[in-house]
Amino acid sequence: MIDKSFDAIVVGSGITGGWAAKELTEKGLNVLLLDRSPDVKHGVDYHGEHVPSWQMPFYGKDERQLNDRDYFVSKHAGVMDASNRHLFNNDRQNPYQYDSEKPFQWIRGGGVGGRSLLWYRQSYRFSEADFKANSEDGHGIPWPISYQDLAPWYDYVEDFIGVSGQAEGLPQLPDGKFLPPMEMYGIEKTVKQRLAKKMPKVTMTMGRSAVLTRNHRGRAACHYCGPCERGCSTGSYFSTQSSTLPAARATNRLTLRPDSVVERLEYDPKTKRVSIVHVIDAKSGKRHQYSSKLVFLCASTIASTQILLNSSSEHFPKGMANSSGELGQNLMDHTTGIIGSAVFLDNLDNYYYGNRPNGFYIPRFRNNQKQDKDAEFIRGYGFQGNSVRPHWSDLVNSKGFGKVYKETLTKPGNYWAIGLAGFGECLPYSDNRVTLDPVKKDRFGIPQVHISMAFRDNELQARADMAVQAEKIFRAAGAVYYITESESNAPGAGIHEMGTARMGDNPEQSVLNKWNQAHDIPNLFVTDGSCMVSSSCVNPSLTYMALTARACDYAVSQFKQGLI
Amino acid sequence: MNRRQFIELTSLILAGSSLPAGAESREQIQHQQKLFALGQNFIDQPATFFTPQQRRLVARLVEIIIPRTDTPGALDARADHFIELTVAHYMTEEERKTFVSGLMGLQAKIDANKANTADDEVETAQLTRYLEELEAENSDATWYQLGSRVDNGFDSTAPFICQLKELTALGFFMSEVGATQVLHHNPMPGAFEGETTLSSDQPSWARNRPGDLS
Numbered sequence: 001m002i003d004k005s006f007d008a009i010v011v012g013s014g015i016t017g018g019w020a021a022k023e024l025t026e027k028g029l030n031v032l033l034l035d036r037s038p039d040v041k042h043g044v045d046y047h048g049e050h051v052p053s054w055q056m057p058f059y060g061k062d063e064r065q066l067n068d069r070d071y072f073v074s075k076h077a078g079v080m081d082a083s084n085r086h087l088f089n090n091d092r093q094n095p096y097q098y099d100s101e102k103p104f105q106w107i108r109g110g111g112v113g114g115r116s117l118l119w120y121r122q123s124y125r126f127s128e129a130d131f132k133a134n135s136e137d138g139h140g141i142p143w144p145i146s147y148q149d150l151a152p153w154y155d156y157v158e159d160f161i162g163v164s165g166q167a168e169g170l171p172q173l174p175d176g177k178f179l180p181p182m183e184m185y186g187i188e189k190t191v192k193q194r195l196a197k198k199m200p201k202v203t204m205t206m207g208r209s210a211v212l213t214r215n216h217r218g219r220a221a222c223h224y225c226g227p228c229e230r231g232c233s234t235g236s237y238f239s240t241q242s243s244t245l246p247a248a249r250a251t252n253r254l255t256l257r258p259d260s261v262v263e264r265l266e267y268d269p270k271t272k273r274v275s276i277v278h279v280i281d282a283k284s285g286k287r288h289q290y291s292s293k294l295v296f297l298c299a300s301t302i303a304s305t306q307i308l309l310n311s312s313s314e315h316f317p318k319g320m321a322n323s324s325g326e327l328g329q330n331l332m333d334h335t336t337g338i339i340g341s342a343v344f345l346d347n348l349d350n351y352y353y354g355n356r357p358n359g360f361y362i363p364r365f366r367n368n369q370k371q372d373k374d375a376e377f378i379r380g381y382g383f384q385g386n387s388v389r390p391h392w393s394d395l396v397n398s399k400g401f402g403k404v405y406k407e408t409l410t411k412p413g414n415y416w417a418i419g420l421a422g423f424g425e426c427l428p429y430s431d432n433r434v435t436l437d438p439v440k441k442d443r444f445g446i447p448q449v450h451i452s453m454a455f456r457d458n459e460l461q462a463r464a465d466m467a468v469q470a471e472k473i474f475r476a477a478g479a480v481y482y483i484t485e486s487e488s489n490a491p492g493a494g495i496h497e498m499g500t501a502r503m504g505d506n507p508e509q510s511v512l513n514k515w516n517q518a519h520d521i522p523n524l525f526v527t528d529g530s531c532m533v534s535s536s537c538v539n540p541s542l543t544y545m546a547l548t549a550r551a552c553d554y555a556v557s558q559f560k561q562g563l564i
Numbered sequence: 565m566n567r568r569q570f571i572e573l574t575s576l577i578l579a580g581s582s583l584p585a586g587a588e589s590r591e592q593i594q595h596q597q598k599l600f601a602l603g604q605n606f607i608d609q610p611a612t613f614f615t616p617q618q619r620r621l622v623a624r625l626v627e628i629i630i631p632r633t634d635t636p637g638a639l640d641a642r643a644d645h646f647i648e649l650t651v652a653h654y655m656t657e658e659e660r661k662t663f664v665s666g667l668m669g670l671q672a673k674i675d676a677n678k679a680n681t682a683d684d685e686v687e688t689a690q691l692t693r694y695l696e697e698l699e700a701e702n703s704d705a706t707w708y709q710l711g712s713r714v715d716n717g718f719d720s721t722a723p724f725i726c727q728l729k730e731l732t733a734l735g736f737f738m739s740e741v742g743a744t745q746v747l748h749h750n751p752m753p754g755a756f757e758g759e760t761t762l763s764s765d766q767p768s769w770a771r772n773r774p775g776d777l778s
Contacts, residue, residue, distance in 0.1 A: 047597040050751060052743070053772060054605050057596065058654045059646070059738035060773040062716045070589040081716065081773065083600075086593045183758035224753045226772045341711075351762035354753035355772075391768040392747075393714040393775045396733045397707055397726070401695055406630045406637070409733060410746060410767045483711075 001289060002276065006032040006255070007559070008294035009277050011262050011307065014114025015541050016528045016548045017298035018240030018248070019157075023552035024296070025251040029559070032255045032290055033248070036282060036299075039258040040087065040111035042241035046231025048083020057082050076493055077107045079118065079229040087111050087118055087231070096302075097437050097450040104451040105492035106302060112258050113240040114300065115495070118229050121210040121237050121357070122384065123163045124538035125154050125174040129368070134534050137378055140330065140428035143533045144505045144514035147174070153546035160247075161238040161545070162216040164358075165208030172380075173363040173538070180213045181206040182358050185387045186350035187416040191477040192360075198476035201365045207358040207384065210238035210542075219243070226355030237357070259283045261444050264311040265295060265320055265524070273523045273564075274320075280444045294523050294555055294564060298548065301331070301529035302434055305500040306449045308511075308526075309436045321501075321518035327511050328434040330499040331451070332535040335424035335459050335488035339383065340470035342479035344416045351389065351412060359386035362420070362473070364537055366465065377461035381424040381537045383470070388417045415480075420473070422466040423494070425537040426459050432491075434500050453491040463488050496540050498532035516551035523564045527551045605740060606649070607642050613652035618667055621674075622647055628692050629732045635746045638736045646735030647728075659720055659727070666724020670694060698725040715775025734774060743770035 007029035010020045021033045039045070053059055060081060067075040074080055074088040089108035098104040109115040128147040135142035151174070158177045167175035184192065184206060192204040211228070214221045219235040219242060228237050235242030248254040259282040268275035274295045279288040297304040305328055311320035319327045364380035366372055388394070390413030398408050432454065436447040467486040474482040504510025507519035516531050518524040527548040529540060536543075558564045614622065626638035626647065638644070651663050673694055674686045706712060707719050707726035714730055722730065736742040743749045747770040 047600050051600050052740070052751065053738040053770065054607070054740040054743065055600060055603065056738075056773075057606060058650055059606060059734055060716055061650070061654055061718060061734070064654075064656075064718075066589060066592060082596050085589070086597070090589055092589075182756055186759035189759070222756075224756045225751060347759075349762050351760050351766065352756070352758055353760050354750075354756035355769075356756050356758070389768075391771065392733055392737045393771075396714045396730055397709075397712050399699060399703075399708075401629050401692055401699075402631055403633055406633065409630075409737070410635075412762065412766075412768050 002291045003288045004032070004290055006030050006290065006292040008032070008296060009034065009290055009292040010296045010298055011277070012114065012297070012299035012303070012528065013112050013240055013245070013256070014109060014298065014300060014528075015116045015119070015240070016544045017296070018113070018116060018244030019545050019548040020296040020298050020527060020552055021248040021254055022244040023549050024294070024556065025248045025253040027552065027556040028253070029294070029556065030253045030255075031248070032257060032292065034260040034262055034277070034279060035112045035114070035256075035258050036261040037109065037111045037114070037258065039256070040113050040117065040231075040241065042235070042245070043231075043233035045086070045111070046233055047086065048081075048230040049233060050225060051083055051230075073105055073107055074110075076105050077118065077495065079227075083227070083230045084118070087113075087229075094442060095440075096448050097440060099452045102452060102454045103490045104453050105490050106451065106497070107492065107495050108300070112256070113245075116239040117231055117241065119541060120539075121228065122361075122539040123158070123161075123165070123176075123208050123210045123542040125176055126150070126536045126538060126543050127172050127174055129172060130534065130536040130538075133379060133536075134428075139378075140534055141502070141504045141506065141509045144503050144510075149514075150543070150546050150550065153550040154542065156549055157542065157545040160217065161210050161243055162212045162219065163208055163210050163542070164213040166205050168203055168205050168363075170203060170363055172368050176208070178208070179216060182209070182211075182213060182356055184360060185352060185416075186347040187344055187387050187418070188360055190346050191344070191418065194477050195473065199473065202473060203363055203365070205361050205363065207361045209358045211357055212236050222357065224354035224356065226357065228357045260288075261446070262299070262307055263287075263444065263446055264307065267311070267313050267315055267320060267521065269315050272521065274521055282444075285444075294525070294559060296552075296555075297524070297526040297530075298528045301497040301500055302449055302451065304526055304528055304530045305434050306436070308501065309434075310447055316520070321511055321520040321524055323520050324508055324511060326502060326509060328500050329430045329432075330428035330502055331432040331434055331453050332426040332428055332498045332532065333453070333491045334426060334494040334496045334535060334537065335381075335422065335455055335463055336494040337421065337487060337489040338485065339420050339422035339466045340474060340482060340484035341417060341419045342474040342477070342482035344418065344478065345414075345480050346478065347416060348414060359384050361385070366469070375465060377458050377465060379425040379427070379458070379462070379537070381422050381462055381466055383420045383422055383466070385418055385420045388419070389413065390415065390417065418477075418479075420470050422463065422470075423537050423539070424459055424462045424466065424488070426455060426535050428499055428502070428534060429456060451492075455488060455491060459488065496529070496535070498529040498535050498540060501526050501530040502533045503531050504533065515554040516547060517555070522558075525551050525555055607645050607739065609649065611645060611648035611652060614648050617671065619644070619648065621667065621671060624688070624691060625695070625728060626732045626735070628688060628695065629729060630736050636741050638732050641736045641739035641741035643732050643735030643739065646739065647731045650731055650735075654718075656720065659718065662722075662724055663727050666727070669724075670698075695725065698723075702726065713775055716773060737770070738774065
């Protein structure tokens with residue numbers, strides 16, 4: 001029993017699902033946008049926005065019992081507290097499995113808009129070399145597209161979402177259409193100058209961020225209140241709610257259905273198309289069936305693959321669109337974590353005004369153009385950095401009591417600290433993979449995903465090199481004290497999970513073609529991180545958006561020509 | 565605030581900060597969202613954990629750690645009440661035991677001293693010396709190490725003296741009094757400037773979260 005028919009169904013309303021909904025509706029299609037989570041209304045449901053510290057339970061200390069019971073994965077995102085817990089996944093209610101010796105942190109959103117409300121908003125283009133990396137060094141399979149194929153779509157996406165940043169003319173980090181960059185702290189300007197002199201290969205630039213530095217397309221410039229992850233009613237950073245959802249709604253061709261868990265897709269062997277999307281209402285438990293000419297999976301890397309694996313049929317016994325057998329394989333995430341912290345005694349008469357929701361960026365400087373002779377790894381990494389002028393929470397362990405202690409804690413500390421976090425490229429490995437657990441089901445009766453992933457030698461060697469290079473950077477920058485470490489966070493903690501339904505020209509090696517269209521099923525598109533063929537070392541969200549807009553353009557032109 | 569909101573607020577405050585253990589997180593989240601909507605100050609809720617004697621002692625201790633000077637002090641910010649709420653509802657059993665036995669140990673010292681003097685109440689100077697002794701005895705604690713800082717977590721190995729200092733500072737600088745009358749508070753800066761001039765008597769900016777970068 002089909003409840004309703006649409007031109008297109010988009011599964012997932014996060015960064016890519018919002019884009020698909022916008023593009024498809026603007027091109028004239030009637031679209032059903034499904035999300036498994038409750039609705040989050042722009043502004044209205046940002047309950048913790050601008051809540052002052054004294055209204056926070058325990059003034060912002062973690063509610064450990066609640067987190068340990070229900071948010072034991074989400075808490076690792078590091079930005080969840082009482083102000084925005086409703087935007088995160090409840091991990092007790094929505095479990096997944098992993099190999100016990102290989103912990104994987106699958107950090108998910110828990111509301112419409114998904115992680116678009118919670119991301120750190122860093123927006124970088126993959127480079128020409130990133131798209132060539134697999135074919136040149138033989139890891140994974142070649143990308144079916146080049147930088148030139150995606151460049152106009154990067155332009156298109158940046159122009160819509162608004163990305164602030166500084167053009168640098170670097171081949172490894174292509175420039176985009178930028179709003180003015182945010183300002184560096186005085187100490188960062190000092191460090192930048194010293195690095196330019198002593199380590200000219202290392203560029204230090206302002207973070208390229210989907211936060212508006214001036215009014216843009218009806219959205220207000222950032223007011224620098226600080227914690228973006230609580231939601232932003234002025235729409236000053238890109239989220240589904242601030243940007244793509246209003247655009248889709250303006251067409252009057254969008255139906256948004258929250259609390260809609262997609263159980264599986266149904267394949268019609270006669271038409272060779274996906275014919276039905278099976279949905280379970282998360283509130284009532286009732287089952288619904290929707291049909292459409294086009295289906296876009298944008299549920300996030302692991303979730304989209306889970307749906308395809310759970311949509312096996314006589315025709316596709318190993319999972320829908322999986323004639324290649326590649327579905328679920330080649331899961332990637334960046335290696336992440338603090339690589340070093342340094343203390344500086346410069347610019348002590350400097351302070352700042354406003355809360356900058358952004359840091360600085362040191363783009364890849366290893367193995368550019370060709371392999372560095374002293375590098376024990378292939379590919380590269382970048383550093384994201386931030387500067388802190390210590391305040392009371394950094395000074396609280398000062399010795400003493402009374403007036404002097406109070407004064408010490410009240411004033412900014414007598415140094416600047418700079419921290420560097422390393423983001424390292426992860427190669428595609430077929431046995432880093434997602435499967436369905438043969439036994440365990442979730443509360444809707446859907447098989448849970450089982451994730452098996454570990455970083456390998458190349459990732460760990462790159463990590464070791466990060467610590468060596470961070471030390472050189474700190475010395476060149478004039479740090480008076482520094483520490484470095486090379487351990488990575490667990491896979492998943494980068495929240496850049498990618499792969500598992502990769503693109504490729506060869507249908508025997510890949511799930512999707514160069515238009516994000518399933519090789520096996522012409523009306524099925526997957527445009528979230530699962531399509532990725534390699535991971536680069538830059539934050540991937542901007543690339544997902546560009547790929548989504550490009551795929552929508554192709555899908556609609558095929559649709560209008562009657563080819564899909 | 566209208567009458568209905570007032571009644572709702574009163575009942576929420578009486579209910580305290582948390583629902584019964586085991587309540588669904590959805591209920592807890594909605595409860596918290598109501599408190600946010602009503603603008604309830606965290607320390608407006610009652611605390612019943614300490615004995616009257618313990619309560620008096622904690623009040624004296626926080627004022628010794630962060631006294632009123634030309635600006636308000638910890639007692640003005642009700643940091644003592646914040647500590648009582650935190651010990652009662654935030655700490656683990658183990659952390660709570662550390663705090664309460666530390667407090668009792670201090671009380672025992674005071675009582676022993678009292679036996680030797682005619683004074684009813686131990687001098688502030690004497691109490692400060694006790695705290696200094698405690699700090700010296702525990703100076704090898706991880707909490708005192710370089711790089712250790714207050715954030716949204718809690719060091720379960722922290723001895724009583726460190727718990728006391730951390731919660732006093734937190735209860736002071738994150739309070740409305742501390743954030744707005746002692747630190748500089750600007751919830752809506754409207755601009756960002758990375759390089760301003762710092763004057764010698766300028767306090768830090770108040771921040772949104774303990775240990776927050778922004």
